[in-house]
Amino acid sequence: EAGVVQSPRYKIIEKKQPVAFWCNPISGHNTLYWYRQNLGQGPELLIRYENEEAVDDSQLPKDRFSAERLKGVDSTLKIQPAELGDSAVYLCASSLERGAPYEQYFGPGTRLTVT
Amino acid sequence: GQSLEQPSEVTAVEGAIVQINCTYQTSGFYGLSWYQQHDGGAPTFLSYNALDGLEETGRFSSFLSRSDSYGYLLLQELQMKDSASYFCAVSYSSASKIIFGSGTRLSIRP
Numbered sequence: 001e002a003g004v005v006q007s008p009r010y011k012i013i014e015k016k017q018p019v020a021f022w023c024n025p026i027s028g029h030n031t032l033y034w035y036r037q038n039l040g041q042g043p044e045l046l047i048r049y050e051n052e053e054a055v056d057d058s059q060l061p062k063d064r065f066s067a068e069r070l071k072g073v074d075s076t077l078k079i080q081p082a083e084l085g086d087s088a089v090y091l092c093a094s095s096l097e098r099g100a101p102y103e104q105y106f107g108p109g110t111r112l113t114v115t
Numbered sequence: 116g117q118s119l120e121q122p123s124e125v126t127a128v129e130g131a132i133v134q135i136n137c138t139y140q141t142s143g144f145y146g147l148s149w150y151q152q153h154d155g156g157a158p159t160f161l162s163y164n165a166l167d168g169l170e171e172t173g174r175f176s177s178f179l180s181r182s183d184s185y186g187y188l189l190l191q192e193l194q195m196k197d198s199a200s201y202f203c204a205v206s207y208s209s210a211s212k213i214i215f216g217s218g219t220r221l222s223i224r225p
Contacts, residue, residue, distance in 0.1 A: 031211050042202045042215035043158065056212065091157065101211035102148050106157035 002026070004107035006092050012113045018080035021110045025074070025094030031101060032069060034077050035091040037109070043091055049075065050097065082114045117141040119216035121203055126222045127193055135188045135219045137203035145206035147179050147186045148213065153199045161188070161201075165210075190221075198223045 005024040013019050025032050030051050035043035046065065048056040051072035060067065064083070069075040079086055089111050093104040119139045127133040137147065146165035150158040164170055164179035164186060176189040190197055200218040207214070 040218070042204075042217050045214070048212070050211075093158075095211060097211060100163070101209070102146055102163045102206050102213065103160045104150075104158075104213070106159070108157050 004092055004094055004105050006090075006107035006110055008110055009108060010111050010113075012115065013082055015084055015114050016081040018078065019082055019112060020079075021077045021090050021092075021112075023075045023077070023092030023107060025092070026105055029094035029096050029105070030072065031095045031097050032075050033091075033093040033095075033104065034067060034075070035093065037089045037091055039088075043093075046077070079112075082112075084114050087112055087114045117205060117207055117214045119203055119205060119214065121201075121216045121219045123217070124220045124222070126224060127190075128224050129193055129195060131193050132189065132191050133193060133221065135190075135201050135203075135221070137186050137188075137216060139184050139186075139203070139205045139216075141184075141205050141207045141214075143208040144181065144184075145208070145210050145212075147177070148204040148206065149175075149177055149188045150202045150204060150215070151199050152202065152218070158202060193223050195223050195225070197221060 032049040034046040037043045047060045049069045067077045089109040091109045092107045095104045121137045148163045149161040152158040162177040169178045174191045179186040202218045204215045
């Protein structure tokens with residue numbers, strides 16, 4: 001079974017430019033998470049989806065960040081415009097609500113560098 | 116709000132036993148999870164405790180005391196490959212709503 005897929009793996013952009021990250025969760029996993037992880041810190045939740053509904057986006061900086069999960073499968077996270085402080089690893093994770101919802105499967109992440 | 120505390124760094128010797136503690140403050144507690152993350156890698160799930168007591172999975176065990184808002188991860192027969200960061204994470208309000216600690220970096224010496 002394929003794991004969580006993310007692309008791109010690395011992205012370098014100049015500040016004020018837009019950037020988008022894509023995630024395809026494990027097949028059948030209805031819960032999808034986007035996290036941001038700074039060096040030496042734990043993952044910080046940005047948004048959580050249950051199917052296509054965003055059920056927790058309280059930590060998403062809505063002035064510049066947006067996300068969508070069309071058809072309740074893959075998801076895109078966008079930053080526009082990017083700031084220097086957005087440099088981090090952006091992780092996508094998925095879990096199965098019925099069964100073990102606490103067990104999250106993480107993708108390899110996208111390492112974003114804003115210059 | 117929710118908060119977790121765990122040591123930032125722990126060093127241990129290969130073959131030994133190490134315990135990584137985690138204390139938390141949360142409302143609507145559901146359970147405590149542990150994740151392992153190697154440098155440059157993705158976090159991987161290790162264990163979950165919803166009830167008080169010890170859960171054992173091979174060389175790793177995890178303990179929870181709900182009354183003390185405390186848990187720990189116990190790693191036995193340490194191997195060099197166990198060198199990684201370990202995160203405790205609390206589920207609150209629902210099992211899928213999770214907040215992570217800042218992580219404990221475990222270094223193993225030969």
